[in-house]
Amino acid sequence: MPRENELSETDFQQATEQLLELRSTLESAIAGQRSLITQTIITFIAGGHILTEGLPGLGKTHLARALAATTDLAFSRIQCTPDLMPADITGNEMLLKDQNGGHQLDFQPGPVFSNIVLVDEINRATPKTQSSLLEAMQEQQVTYTGTTHPLPSPFWVIATQNPIEIEGTYPLPEAQLDRFMVKLKVDFPDRDALLAILDISLDSEPSGRLKPALSRADLKQLKQLSREIIISDRIKQAAVQLLLCTHPQAGDDSHHFRYGASPRGLQALVRTARAHALIHGRLQVDIDDLEAMALPTLRHRVLLSIASELDGVDSDELLTQLIRDWRAHV
Amino acid sequence: MKSELAKLLQRLSQQQQHRIWLNRILQRTSPLVYYSALMFFLAGGIHQFMLPLDTLLITGIALGPSLLILCWHCIWQKPALYEGARHADKLFEANSLFISAWELCRAETDIKGTAKLLLSRCEKALPEWSQDNRQLPQKNLSPARMGIITLGIVGVFFLLQPSHVQVYKPPKATLNQKQALIAESEDNTARILGKLFNHGATSATPFSRHTGNPSTLIGPSKSAPPQMSEQYPRSKDSKANLGIPMSDKELSLFSNKHGSVMQGVLPDSRPIAGTITGNAGIGDETAKPANSAITQADEFDKTERINIETGMDQLSKASDELNQGYELIASNPEQAILHPATNNPSRGIVSNSSITLLSAQKRSLVWRYFKQLDENDAQRE
Numbered sequence: 001m002p003r004e005n006e007l008s009e010t011d012f013q014q015a016t017e018q019l020l021e022l023r024s025t026l027e028s029a030i031a032g033q034r035s036l037i038t039q040t041i042i043t044f045i046a047g048g049h050i051l052t053e054g055l056p057g058l059g060k061t062h063l064a065r066a067l068a069a070t071t072d073l074a075f076s077r078i079q080c081t082p083d084l085m086p087a088d089i090t091g092n093e094m095l096l097k098d099q100n101g102g103h104q105l106d107f108q109p110g111p112v113f114s115n116i117v118l119v120d121e122i123n124r125a126t127p128k129t130q131s132s133l134l135e136a137m138q139e140q141q142v143t144y145t146g147t148t149h150p151l152p153s154p155f156w157v158i159a160t161q162n163p164i165e166i167e168g169t170y171p172l173p174e175a176q177l178d179r180f181m182v183k184l185k186v187d188f189p190d191r192d193a194l195l196a197i198l199d200i201s202l203d204s205e206p207s208g209r210l211k212p213a214l215s216r217a218d219l220k221q222l223k224q225l226s227r228e229i230i231i232s233d234r235i236k237q238a239a240v241q242l243l244l245c246t247h248p249q250a251g252d253d254s255h256h257f258r259y260g261a262s263p264r265g266l267q268a269l270v271r272t273a274r275a276h277a278l279i280h281g282r283l284q285v286d287i288d289d290l291e292a293m294a295l296p297t298l299r300h301r302v303l304l305s306i307a308s309e310l311d312g313v314d315s316d317e318l319l320t321q322l323i324r325d326w327r328a329h330v
Numbered sequence: 331m332k333s334e335l336a337k338l339l340q341r342l343s344q345q346q347q348h349r350i351w352l353n354r355i356l357q358r359t360s361p362l363v364y365y366s367a368l369m370f371f372l373a374g375g376i377h378q379f380m381l382p383l384d385t386l387l388i389t390g391i392a393l394g395p396s397l398l399i400l401c402w403h404c405i406w407q408k409p410a411l412y413e414g415a416r417h418a419d420k421l422f423e424a425n426s427l428f429i430s431a432w433e434l435c436r437a438e439t440d441i442k443g444t445a446k447l448l449l450s451r452c453e454k455a456l457p458e459w460s461q462d463n464r465q466l467p468q469k470n471l472s473p474a475r476m477g478i479i480t481l482g483i484v485g486v487f488f489l490l491q492p493s494h495v496q497v498y499k500p501p502k503a504t505l506n507q508k509q510a511l512i513a514e515s516e517d518n519t520a521r522i523l524g525k526l527f528n529h530g531a532t533s534a535t536p537f538s539r540h541t542g543n544p545s546t547l548i549g550p551s552k553s554a555p556p557q558m559s560e561q562y563p564r565s566k567d568s569k570a571n572l573g574i575p576m577s578d579k580e581l582s583l584f585s586n587k588h589g590s591v592m593q594g595v596l597p598d599s600r601p602i603a604g605t606i607t608g609n610a611g612i613g614d615e616t617a618k619p620a621n622s623a624i625t626q627a628d629e630f631d632k633t634e635r636i637n638i639e640t641g642m643d644q645l646s647k648a649s650d651e652l653n654q655g656y657e658l659i660a661s662n663p664e665q666a667i668l669h670p671a672t673n674n675p676s677r678g679i680v681s682n683s684s685i686t687l688l689s690a691q692k693r694s695l696v697w698r699y700f701k702q703l704d705e706n707d708a709q710r711e
Contacts, residue, residue, distance in 0.1 A: 007443050009450070228444040232430040234416060283448040284430040 007225075015225050016281040019045070022070055022213045023279075029066040029206040030059050032193020038279070039184055039296055040067065040158075045219075045226050045275040048181020048268060049137050049157040051122075051172075051300065056162060058186045064118040064158045065207040071219060072212035073154065076114035078133075080125035082168060086132035090142045091149070107144060112136050115152055119159040123169040133157070134176050154219060174259070174303060181268045182293075183300035185316075222278070229274040230284040238330045239270055239290055245322050246302050253325075256308040256318055261301040268297040287330055294323045335449060336435035338456055339415070342463060343432060346421065347414030355403050360475070362396035367482025374488025382493035389489075422459045427452055 019041060026037045036052075040063065043050050052060050061077070068075035078089055091110030098104050111117065112133065119133060136142055137157050142149045159180065161172075177183070189197065200206050214222070244250055247260030254260070273289035280289075295316065304315055369392035377383040419428040431452035434445055441449060 007447055009447060012444070012447060225444070230430045230434070230444055230448055232426055232433050234419075234429055234433075235426060282425060282427075283444050283451060284426045286426040288425065 007228075012225070012283065013281065015222055016279065018214060018218060019222065019279045025070050025210060025213045026063070026066050029200065029210055030063055031196035031200055032189035033059060033063070033186070036063070036184055036186055039182060039293075042272050042275040042279060042293070043182050043296075044071075044154075044156055045222050045278065046181065046268075046271040047154075047223060048271065049159070049179065051159045051161065051177070051180040051183045052186055053161045053163055053183065054186025055164065055188065058188065060158075060160045060186055061118055061120065062201075062205065062207055064116055065205070066210055067158075068116040069207050069210040070213045071116075072215060073115035073219075074152070075116045075118070076111040077118045077120065078111050079120045080122050080129070082124060082126060084125045084129045086129050089129060089133050090136060090144060093145065107147065107149060109142075109149065112142065113149075113151060115154055115156065117155075117157045119157060121162055121169075122159040123161050123171050125170065127170055127173075130170065130172060130176065134179050137179055154216075154223075174301075177300045178262060178264055180300065182272065182296040184296055226271075226275045226278050229277050229282075231270060231274065232284065235273075235285045235287070235290065236270070238287055238326075239266060239273070241330065242290065242294060242323070242326050243269070243298075245326050246298060246319070248305075253318055253321055256304060256313050257302050258305040259303040261298045265298055265301040269293060272297055287327070291323060291327055295319055332435055332441060332449065335431065335453055335456075338460075339428070339432045339435055339452070340411075342418050342428075342459060343411055343414040345414070345463060346418040347409055347411055350409045350413060350417055351407070354407055354409065355400065358403055358407070359396065359400050362399055363482075364475075364478050366392045366396045367478045367485070370483075370485030370489065371481040372485065374485030377493050378488045378491065378495075380495065382495055382497060383489070385489050418459075418463075422455075422462055424455065424459070427455065428459070 023034075023037055023041055026041070027034060030037060040050060044067070052063075054060060064077075065075060067073075078084075087110065089110050089112050091108050091113065093105040094108050095103050096106045122130060122133070125133075136151060140151045140153070140155055142151065162169075243261050243263075243266045245254055246257060248255050248257050250260075269290065270285070272293040273285045276289040276293055277283070277285045282289075299316055299319055302315060302319065304313060304318075308318075369388070373383055373388040373392065377385075377388075415429050415432045418424075419426060422428055427448065431449055434441060434449060
């Protein structure tokens with residue numbers, strides 16, 4: 001998609017079509033997860049990292065591989081275990097023999113040096129290991145013995161969590177959860193999706209058969225175009241209002257929260273809303289875009305009060321109700 | 331392009347702004363309209379059927395608060411133009427295209443890239459938006475609202491019509507004035523009675539009590555028409571006795587009521603047996619035979635007569651209207667039956683199959699006497 005001159009209507013429509021094509025390609029490899037695929041694409045275009053949570057075997061790893069295949073990007077996988085060390089993620093220096101017969105220390109990059117990094121069961125790694133990864137996510141570089149090594153661009157992290165095996169795990173602290181742009185919950189597929197899975201991936205992984213739908217240059221332009229989507233003052237005010245609704249001082253249902261979403265959450269909300277408008281062919285962000293991306297961007301940034309947790313209040317249900325009330329009044 | 335588009339967007343925003351303003355005023359002042367309509371309806375009903383009311387005061391009470399609050403809403407509740415743009419965006423289902431373009435047009439920045447593209451999209455959508463703006467449905471009043479407003483109009487109509495209720499307003503008098511009125515009325519009573527009995531001194535008094543056969547006396551009452559009286563035997567000694575049949579109960583009431591007046595006024599309290607019909611001492615020096623001709627009053631002096639005539643004429647007419655006159659008809663001297671005058675234009679005392687007419691002055695004078703007595707009693711009470 002050429003962007004040498006002024007953006008035209010054709011260019012914009014082409015950009016939208018590319019995203020839709022990417023989505024359809026991914027849907028051909030992963031059945032019954034349309035919402036998950038759409039939100040994943042949106043987050044990638046918005047330039048944020050993804051935290052997914054779901055039962056084992058729902059296709060989280062498969063999704064990351066398929067995304068890498070369709071975007072012609074390098075893919076790496078990190079399987080977290082309690083004995084995983086930070087150097088196992090970031091890399092370390094090794095003593096190598098040079099051509100002159102001498103020895104020198106050479107930095108060997110770790111699996112984090114990739115375009116798309118899948119971090120499986122991040123909650124099983126120790127906090128020290130988690131922090132090394134999160135530092136890489138935040139700064140897009142790795143520092144080892146005083147030497148900074150930049151990570152490749154684009155750089156995306158898809159981290160996964162298993163909600164049922166909590167023994168021997170180290171849940172991510174809220175401060176580190178905040179670094180993920182969205183938290184996506186992977187739902188169990190329905191009957192038709194299960195039948196499609198049998199047809200698609202019974203004997204082999206379909207992600208290996210996928211062809212690239214977007215080049216790196218296209219991805220770069222899509223990201224740039226996403227930043228140029230118009231946000232009116234009304235949308236900004238609505239986004240701020242929504243964020244403030246999650247704070248306990250707002251009253252009504254928000255008193256169940258101990259902490260509300262941070263300003264980083266507001267940024268995540270607006271960025272993903274821009275990408276959502278782009279994939280739906282709009283040049284401007286609408287309230288519908290905010291509403292669609294509100295739950296994924298805010299669910300991991302709010303903290304329930306102890307009383308509400310003991311009462312069994314579900315954070316997602318509470319947020320959904322807050323969003324609904326906000327939508328009615330905006 | 332930007333300036334023209336800005337004007338069009340501005341115009342559409344202003345239209346929506348005015349629409350919001352009007353809807354807001356109508357919505358927030360509708361309870362006031364109901365209040366005013368119900369006030370007018372209730373006041374109109376009271377004014378027409380119960381108690382006359384001051385139309386201006388009622389109008390002020392019904393409309394005053396409503397107008398004040400309406401003015402407040404008109405002045406302080408006018409929405410901003412931004413609200414009009416937002417409302418337009420929502421109305422046209424523009425998905426923030428309208429308001430984004432509106433903000434871009436008002437911003438003093440260069441339009442390029444996606445902004446330029448957005449404005450071009452907005453230009454393409456404007457004809458459809460203008461069409462939607464013209465085709466907005468009119469809101470109709472609900473039947474309940476129409477009913478309440480109709481009641482208010484009916485109430486206003488009632489208020490503007492003169493009231494059918496006649497309210498008697500007794501004159502207000504101070505204590506001294508009241509005392510003066512009482513004294514004057516007593517003077518008048520004495521004067522009238524004096525005239526009555528002085529001129530008929532040889533005749534039997536019209537007010538007497540017959541032992542065994544109580545005379546019947548009835549004063550013209552302002553209230554109910556006179557009832558049928560009892561029949562009383564006529565005494566042989568009775569002369570021209572202006573007697574009006576009265577039942578025992580009425581007599582006892584009248585005696586108790588006016589006993590003191592009677593004693594203080596009557597120059598002659600000798601009882602008169604029976605009821606004698608005839609020209610009983612009113613202007614007659616001698617009792618005329620029962621079958622005498624019509625008698626006229628001739629004892630009053632000229633001034634007296636003029637005064638009485640002037641006053642009495644009015645009073646006699648009034649008394650005739652109120653009391654329908656009195657007609658005393660007796661088929662024989664032994665009986666005297668009082669009938670209210672109906673179609674018989676002659677009113678008088680009949681005896682011995684003859685009719686002796688009372689002159690208008692005499693009749694009114696008697697009526698006036700009894701009325702004065704009633705007023706005395708009312709003032710004392």
